[in-house]
Amino acid sequence: MRSSAPRAASLLAALLAGCAHAPAPAAPVQAGWPPGPMPRARWVRSLPAARSPEPSFWRRAAEVVLGTEGSRIEGPGLRRPVGVAAVPGGLAVADPDAPGVFRISEAGALSAVLCAGREWASPLAVAASGATLFVADAAIPAVIRVDPAGTCLAFGEQALARPVGLAAAGGRVYVVDGPVHAVVVFNADGRELFRFGERGESGAGLNFPVAAAAAPDGAILVVDALNFRVARFGPDGTYRSALGGTPDGAQGLPRPKGVAVAEDGRVLVSDAERDAVLVFHPDGVLDFVLGGSGNGPADLAMPAGLALAGSALYAADAMNGRIQVFELLGDAK
């Protein structure tokens, strides 16, 4: 399950990072999965680019002399990114511990998404429809639409118990409401259209759904966490199929957290207990597993939300406080 390459690379990076006070050089991390000569995915980089940089040796020396050491305040950054979505020009990230919603530019710069007169309480998921953002804030509870101009509209306060997942497609917003084991469908203006799902172990039954994604064909995939599977529904909420379904074994999803669907129909599922992203063929057969436990450059620690943009896979590396960028190497068509 683990490739030796990333571990060796992270060891190298760790050794280099140990050099006193020198900025760590960009160690070439050659992490690819599955291990072997024909990797079908590789690690690209972590976002956001360098957080508030470590103070220089001289700055720290001056602080010791002046006695101001320790009074530095940490700059803003990601704490525990859980939700991620690809937006034009970069990414949008939901971080319930900051708590905040952020944009990350293609260059890797982090900026906060603010709503006038409103504070983020516990944003867990984010979805994009063009340049319009939808944010699921579990603690309000509500979905907040952030228009490109920056105006915000909250909806679903009455209809939702605890929105934890989101998907936007076809002018609709699919909101995963965990405690009631349902998906509530709104139009883009926040009017509830219909809902589907109820407590159950199979078929259309859900047990603590936590995330959703829209497939290119319009299907809605729902991460059904405590049924250890991903359930596929039609745009109208009719149950179609499922993948996973067991917490153990090579295909097992002991704690699935996020889902994304590639153009070629492959389904990517993140798992917080395996610290990995599982790539399934459209028919539900496991293709390969990428990632691995740790805090090295190519590692994951309790990954959550996933997003795809072309061949780029963005994984919210929650406990490492960063977004991991992988590239799906184009082979399967």
Place this chain on the structure above:
Amino acid sequence: MTSTLLPLAILLAAPAAGTPPEAVPAPPREVTAMPAPPRALRRDPRPADVSATRHNLSVTGTGRVRAASETRVCFFCHGSHLGTGTSNRPEPLTVLQGYRSTTMKGRSAAPSNGTRMCLSCHDGTVAVGNTLRGRVTMRQEARAQRGAALDLRRSHPVGVRPVESLNLRRPGKEEAVRLDPRGSVECTSCHDPHRESLDEEHKFLVAGNRESAICLSCHQLPGWGTGPSSHKSSPRPYTDAAGKTRLVIDAACSACHLSHGAAERGPLLRPVPGTSDDDLCLSCHDGRVGKNIAAEVNKPSAHAAARSSALHDHGEGQPGASRRLPEGSAATPRHVTCVDCHEPHAASAQAQRAPFAMGALAGAWGIDRSGQRVASVRYEYEVCFKCHADSANKPQGRQVGQGDPVRRRPDYNLRNVFDLSSPSFHPVAGPGKGADVPSLVKPLDVGSVIYCSDCHSSEATGGPRGPHGSVYPKLLAAQLSTLDGTPESASAYALCYRCHSREVLLSNGSAFNRHQSHVTGIQADRRALPGAPCTACHNPHGVSRLFGNATNNAHLIDFDTGIVKPNAAGLLEYQAAGPRTGSCALSCHGVEHTHAQSGYSAVPPSALRSLQMRGLQQAPLRGPATPAPPRGKK
């Protein structure tokens, strides 16, 4: 004592410094004692039954959340361990972004698989801990609790191997609270996911947590275990974050600390609205539960008037700490918070008599007379010396306020001023030099020792004592005018008159028989000159051992050069010449004083004899015939 002897005196005094002044008895209580080991919380011997808990997510579960048909109980958490999945995790995650503290000595360990198991559901998506509760309480509360379920910076550390210290013990194997087999604290140290109701609040704790029994299994704070700590024993009711009324004694640790969802900064403190480091303390000490300190610190002259934010560090001042205290640099921002002076785990309302630290200061660390750190203060002034002695960032001298007395050689290091080798001082660190102070109001006498807070304190009668805040400048307990020409009145110098009888001073019955004309300005020939404030001649703290001498600076004499000027001969000095005898050379309000003309002798022969019989003629005085050579001008 001549200035050449002064260094010798310092050397001789040095070994004695830091020890209790001889004239006062030993402290009657000891707050640094290692607390007795607590009664260990025993593990509940009954077999666990997860099926009777909310963690039974199968169809047989008892909670609101359960499956429709799935019957396997263990499956939801332990399913992945049954096969080849992830049970044989080759390399556990080594670093979670967790709690950090400048006082934590524990070493990071890889969180156990158990901890990771908990976190994989308690991340806000599947299970949420107390965030849901926030939704049904106040909006502010919801914000305070946000992310509570998983933000490890706001939670008690997991994956940490504790290091035993004065404040921390490792629980034994038979105890309810236990460490992971690798010796680390994990979720499962305090929680048993298979037992829901051993604690009153059904939080899956390993035992009941009344009076914070679980916390105290490891945390042993000096003062909490042994002393009369008010926070440990107060039966007063307060309203907790969830709006529930509890008694302070029952809430114990949780009155101020939260094990999850705490404020990010500081030692797992309960989040409260506001940005000041003191907001948590003041949320109770605003008159509702404790005395109204909140009103005090909002007064014009106050400790915490600037409302320090994020400047205090709990590790500051400890050996090897990154933040030094006393501050070594003038550039370090100054701060003062409640916990700079008070150790909340040990503090009590116990009264004391000067100079011993009263219960309110119990357990606080301080700086002793010799400049050394003391882990638990014995004397009140040791708390004051933390910031008002050797700190390099004291504002005095950089900003002299209007009407502030101007001294020739000010020393803002009060350790030098109150040192027992100083020429004269108010008796804070030990009995004063004056052997003959007729103005003292009983029960004070020349052997008395006083607190800093006898003068620097709230001006309000009946309010909380101590130097929290005052409407008077310099945080004084009463008015003390320092302005030249102040008309004498009981209120103008109310602070001084609290201890020094106005009647005695103004009837010239004190050791200096011309107080009346100086203070009121009314001369013997009925001329009315401007009255001089007390501070025109006296420096209330005293005169530094470094800059003063016993001839020119006896009786706290240290002229305010904004009022008192050199005379025609260029002299500006006082000379003590024996008991109740001395002279001045200066110019004040246009009146020239020379030593020849200004000599006074207030000593009736009978009184002098009486003094000599009591052995007090050994006061550091010179004969009137041999005045000390005039000091050079500064």
